[in-house]
Amino acid sequence: MMATSRKIMPDDEPGEIEALLPWYAAGTLDARDAHRVEDALARDPGLARQFAVIQDEYAETIHLNESLGAPSGLAMQKLFAAIDAEPVRKLAAAPAPGWSERFGNFFARLSPRTLAWSASVGAVLLLLQAGIIGRIMMEQTGGTFGTASYQEAPAPKMPAQEAAPPPAAAPAARMRHSAAPRTTTTRSLAPPRDAVLFVRFKPDARIVDVTALLARYQAAVVGGSGDLFRIRLAGRTDAEASSVLARLQKESIVAMAVPAQ
């Protein structure tokens, strides 16, 4: 049976399983090899005898090493004296944190109470802003009400149309009415769409400078990804945004500013 683990090996060479016995004794074989060794041990008494010898070697090697004791504390003192004498380690240059990370860090540093107060103040300001805009719109339109859809102005009344048409003529009248040229129209009452831009700030720009810039332009960050921010210019239409865009592009902390589509 022993021959099964040695028969194909030249003289004086260990068999495949035989060579693995020390690792099996130490428990460092993978499951597959461990299983192969177990099978061979169960079948081969010669291999089992050798394994008993190996277990003695294993135990005595541990005994021998454990009897060697431990080093003195001087070794550690020497090591840390040497480490102290080493030149100050220059840390690998970590990439500068992106804007999103710095924004996140800025808010993460605020206490929950501060955040709650800031959110409340922001909400009140938004309501106030909505109220002001609403009042301005009401004043401009003289207090009339309309939907946000495209509306046709009432056409001047014609004498022939004063009387209600006979039922049979009604569809034709409706067709004629709809085919009439739209000479007067009103504008939608929906507030003009705020201009939206994409802005990338320079990596060395400080949070305080960015905040000041946003306030100066009455802009608010409404989205973005990575270091590219989507900002809305309150109260400015796309048409007005071109001059703002030109000014923004000249700002020292702005790396790029483009209109958002």
Place this chain on the structure above:
Amino acid sequence: MSATQAIADDVLLARIARGDRLAMQVLYGRHHVRVFRFGLRLVRNEQLAEDLISEVFLDVWRQAGKFEGRSAVSTWILAITRFKALSAMRRRQDAELDDETAAAIEDTSDDPEVAVQKKDKGQALRRCLTALSAEHREIVDLVYYHEKSVEEVARIVGIPENTVKTRLFYARKKLAELLKAAGIERGWP
């Protein structure tokens, strides 16, 4: 395993690479005894083995950033230890190894004291383990004491895995010869 020990060696090494002395102390505490014993078994000189420890861990401090995680940190540290130990042995022009091996082989006297020692098979085995060549000692220690797999031993010693297996086999045969010379038969080979 405590919460502190749960910090993996490779995490400690990453912190060491950033200059974290505390991480260095933890890693040192975890491995210095094994480094000392592995080194001492190779160089056979306690002072030299203690010197090795600071050399090895200073290398760990300096090279931590270059560790790529291809092996366990303990395997990497033992490989450094082996390299340092062999360098120290070369510097010392060590000649005592052969003397000790010869002494072990020739130890066949029948004086009563030795006869009593021979009855203690374990003690005789340890004496013969000490008498193995440095090449054989290191492989026996790495497998049995440091519990390294075939692959890890191959990495530490820098030889193919099949050579690791045959080298240990021959180390064991040499051990059997030394024991036989000391009058102890174990039934193998």
